[in-house]
Amino acid sequence: MQETAELLKEHRLKATPQRIKIVSMLAEHGHISIEDLYNEMLKQFPSVSLATIYKNINQMIESGLIQEVKIPKTKSVFELIKEPHLHMVCDVCGKIEDICVGTDKIIEEAEKISGYRIKESFITLRGTCPDCQ
Ligand SMILES: [Zn+2]
Ligand SMILES: [Zn+2]
Structure with a gap:
């Protein structure tokens, strides 16, 4: 809890109970959709609205x-910002996992070919996870 409050303050956000809850759920689950976040929030804050959650999420993004994290053919999920990584999605159980594979080379190559200065990248790999194989 203490760490979560610190994290919020470091990002110039007031450590409200709802924000603390959102951040700790993201830390726990890794990736979570707005709907799942909302359902979890309701257990602790029965009067919370979806609009309030969107507002908090948008402030945290800003x-x-x-x-x-935009995953093709699936609803978006949210995660705490950490080092650059790729996402792997299991076609069978639908879980989303992080994999820390260096993307520098891909980005560099893409910049060289295209002449773009790349600011952001979202790379998603799909497949079957070890549990589902
Ligand atoms: Zn799976
Ligand atoms: Zn991730």
């Missing part, structure tokens, strides 16, 4: 604490 302050660079969390980011939206």
Whole structure:
């Protein structure tokens, strides 16, 4: 709890009970959709609205604490910002996992070929996870 409050303060966000709960759920689950977040929040804050959650999420995105992960053919999930990584999605059970594979070379190559200066990348790999094989 203490660490979560510190993390919020570092990002110039007031450590409200709802924000603390959102951040600790992201830390626990890794990736979570707005709907799942909302259902979990309701258990502790029965009067919370979906609009309030969106507002909090957007403030956390703006302050660079969390980011939206866009997964093709699936609803977006949110995660705490950490070192660059790729996402792997299991086609069978639908779980999303992080894999820390260096993307520098891919980005460098892409910049060289395209002439773009790349700011962001979202790389998703799909397949079958070890549990589902
Ligand atoms: Zn699986
Ligand atoms: Zn991730």
